[in-house]
Amino acid sequence: MAKIISFATQKGGSGKSTLALVLAAPLATEYGLRIAVLDCDYQQSIVKTREQVDADNFEDLLKTVPDARYPYDVFALSLEQVFTFIDDPEKDYDLIIIDVPGRADGDDVFNVLTACDAVIVPLVSDYLDRASTAEFMGILEAIKKSADAHGIDFQYFGLSTKRVAGRREEKQMDDYIDNLGLSRFTAYLSHRVAYSRASTLYSLLNPAWLRYAGGNKETADEIRRLCEELIQRLGLPARKPATASLPTSSTSTAAN
Template identity: 90%
Template sequence: MAKIISFATQKGGSGKSTLALVLAAPLATEYGLRIAVLDCDYQQSIVKTREQVDADNFEELLKTNPAAQYPYDVFALGLGQVFDFIDDPEKDYDLIIVDVPGRADGDDVFNVLTACDAVIVPLVSDYLDRASTAEFMNILEAIKKSADTHGIAFQYFGLSTKRVAGRREEKQMDDYIDGLGLARFNSYLSNRVAYSRASTLYSLLNPAWLRYAGGNKETADEIRRLCDELVERLDLPTRKAAPAGTGKNSTASTDSN
């Protein structure tokens, strides 16, 4: 049965769609996971990346490798369609990633969050973001307590994004979240331009794409640490991955509402 996670926050610009982009490709190509990304955000950043940014590269790839596929599937869905998707027995995935809208003011968002095995909240250390993010995580803590009471598996984690080494606000954010007793990842993503160039076709662990995106060994090490921690915390299976750039899912698709 697929594990379901979402990247969620009530604060825009925190990097939740970027997190999905950065992690999905390496989890598919390096860890061998069958992955579906459900893009439910109004901005459709992940769908647009595939359709507008990656399409030309994919066409070029097909010229040399006619059997090439995208490494994971992307679906544009409304929040009301998520349950039909995850309940469909024909959907054979190890991990379903849901990118929800950046708000916390509707039952539709919270209904989807409660269907997840884990919710991952981007933590941005700016002072104005801190209280809003903690408020959202306290809501998730309430959901977790209710889920525990009913014997339902549910986890949530904060995950530092756009982290700047040595900045005192980063430590303040860590101390703030820890002081509230809220869960967070030990790994993080720094404020790197390479992450803004994440692709739905190539993993940033692919050396050629990493160089093209302006990344380096530290970038790759950061992604690996985060992937390893995610796999461990969610008890995800890992398999021998397909060769980089060949894809591994049976289909490469972008569905519309």
């Protein structure tokens, strides 16, 4: 049975869609997980990345690798369609990632969060983001108490995004989250341009795409640490892919 996670917050601009993009491709290509991403956000950032950014690169790739496939599936769904999708026995995935709208003011968001094994909350160290996170934590704590009472496994975690080394606000955010009693990931993502260039076709662990995106070894190391911590916390199988899903040298026009 698939594990279901969502990247969620009630404030836009925290990086939840970017997290989904950064993690989905390497989890599929480097760790062999069968993944579906459900893009339920109004902005449809993940769907647009595939349809508007990656489509030309994929067509070019097919010229040299005729049997190439995208490393994971992407679906544009409304929140109301999520339950039909996850209840479909024909859907054979290890991990379903849901990108929910950046709000928490309706039953539709609340209901989808209750369907998740884990909710991951992007943490940004600015004061207004911390205040918004505290409100959202109250919602997640209410879900957890209800889940615990019914013997249902539900977890939620904070995950630092746009982290800037040595910044005082980062320490304040860590202390703030610890005082709330929120479990947070040890791994984090720094404030790097490469993450804004994440693709649904190429993993940022693909050396050629990493170079094109402006990343380096530290970028790749951050992604690996985060993937491995996520796999451990959720108990995912972390199987290696039977065959390489994409060539290690990008043939994309964007990289040329």
